[in-house]
Amino acid sequence: QVVLAESGGGSVQPGGSLRLSCAASENIFNFNDMAWSRQAPGSEREFLASINVGGRLTYADSVRGRFTISRDAGKNTVYLQMDNLRPEDTAIYYCRARVLSRSYWGQGTQVTVSS
Numbered sequence: 001q002v003v004l005a006e007s008g009g010g011s012v013q014p015g016g017s018l019r020l021s022c023a024a025s026e027n028i029f030n031f032n033d034m035a036w037s038r039q040a041p042g043s044e045r046e047f048l049a050s051i052n053v054g055g056r057l058t059y060a061d062s063v064r065g066r067f068t069i070s071r072d073a074g075k076n077t078v079y080l081q082m083d084n085l086r087p088e089d090t091a092i093y094y095c096r097a098r099v100l101s102r103s104y105w106g107q108g109t110q111v112t113v114s115s
Helices: none
Strands: 004-005 009-013 018-024 031-040 046-052 058-059 067-072 076-084 091-099 102-105 109-113
Touching: 004 091, 018 031, 018 091, 018 109, 031 067, 031 076, 046 067, 046 076, 058 067
Parallel strands: 009 109
Antiparallel strands: 004 018, 018 076, 031 046, 031 091, 046 058, 067 076, 091 102, 091 109
């Protein structure tokens, strides 16, 4: 079974930074792509960023220029570097891996941005 484990969340001031990690139970190149999404209370889950097998990067407009997705295949890990965080970034952040039409999700890590 594919297991994804997010970590690195926490509480930060506006303008601060966090780096989230998503550790996969197997080679990340087994997946067509991997992505980060988030869900705030009362809101739908929102796509943030993805990286595919070939390294193509995709970002949502809401985070482009502030967030960076990257990977370390040797550690079976995908990262999300988040800079210049805003209160509206407060949410649970989820990692997703896709194999064809099947998606696997982690349990999420909480990010809180407040003064």
